[in-house]
Amino acid sequence: MTETAQQQDLTIIPVRHFDFEFPDNLDPVWVPDNPYRAHFFNGVSLTMPYLEPFLCKTMREALQLVDDKQLLEDMRGFIGQEAQHYRCHRRLNERLTKNGHPQFAEIEKRIADAYDRLAERSMRTRLAYSAGFECMTNGFTNWLIGDRKALFQNAQVDVTSFWLAHMAEECEHKTVAFDVYEKLYGAYWPRAFGVIHGSAHVLGLGCVGMMSALGRDSSDSLFRRTWGVLCQSSAIIVKVGPFMARALGPNYNPRQESEPEWLNQWLSFNAELDNQGPMPVIDTGSEEMGLPLRSQPAA
Numbered sequence: 001m002t003e004t005a006q007q008q009d010l011t012i013i014p015v016r017h018f019d020f021e022f023p024d025n026l027d028p029v030w031v032p033d034n035p036y037r038a039h040f041f042n043g044v045s046l047t048m049p050y051l052e053p054f055l056c057k058t059m060r061e062a063l064q065l066v067d068d069k070q071l072l073e074d075m076r077g078f079i080g081q082e083a084q085h086y087r088c089h090r091r092l093n094e095r096l097t098k099n100g101h102p103q104f105a106e107i108e109k110r111i112a113d114a115y116d117r118l119a120e121r122s123m124r125t126r127l128a129y130s131a132g133f134e135c136m137t138n139g140f141t142n143w144l145i146g147d148r149k150a151l152f153q154n155a156q157v158d159v160t161s162f163w164l165a166h167m168a169e170e171c172e173h174k175t176v177a178f179d180v181y182e183k184l185y186g187a188y189w190p191r192a193f194g195v196i197h198g199s200a201h202v203l204g205l206g207c208v209g210m211m212s213a214l215g216r217d218s219s220d221s222l223f224r225r226t227w228g229v230l231c232q233s234s235a236i237i238v239k240v241g242p243f244m245a246r247a248l249g250p251n252y253n254p255r256q257e258s259e260p261e262w263l264n265q266w267l268s269f270n271a272e273l274d275n276q277g278p279m280p281v282i283d284t285g286s287e288e289m290g291l292p293l294r295s296q297p298a299a
């Protein structure tokens, strides 16, 4: 905590160092026997080194427009956390690209173009997009952390731990983009459109990556592949859809959403290390996939 912040009694969103490293021989199908789930998250990961810099840039510009000290502190924490996330996603994506998916490089160019275009839009549109995307992400946080055993039992530990850590921090800063939008604009319909825009844009781009990866390394029949994609899509609709639906309400506030219990354990674990790491790695082979966690490097 900075001296200034302590004096003014502000709440600080900590910026932790995402020091995850991914093994040279990382299997892109890092969820055992489930290329659909693995490649869905790989596809979403491809968007992050473009989406999250876009969020940071939008928020940095908005810093000039906000005068609320707590909100300014939250925005700095948001920017710091997102910057850590996308750098780590970039390392993961490079590994995935090297380990069997060179086509990701071309897809990343398309994603970069999409965010260059989005960056031309008005501040209101960009903030509504940012707030809407963050509302959807809160659904992913609750899904991934709450269902971690069903989703990631025996999955590759570094990738799983990274995704769960990313989602934990998303929950930690879930109110920031919403608060900035409300402070600067507050209009309901653009924010509601932002929920659809932010969610559909990221998921759509992520699906391009997923489909390309499945096309490359799945030997499943077209019927089986279609079924696998449908199952993955249905899970997202069932698990994340309600969060998006609530975010579309005119009186929505992300503070209304409860937080998964495991998140508090993860936060406590990091707080004991003064949020200076190393980042905890989860033993995905353990029954609970909970605490105690072990710290990097993997034993």
Ligand SMILES: [Fe+2]
Pocket: 052, 081, 082, 085, 166, 170
């Ligand atoms: Fe993030």
Ligand SMILES: [Fe+2]
Pocket: 082, 134, 137, 170, 173
């Ligand atoms: Fe975020």
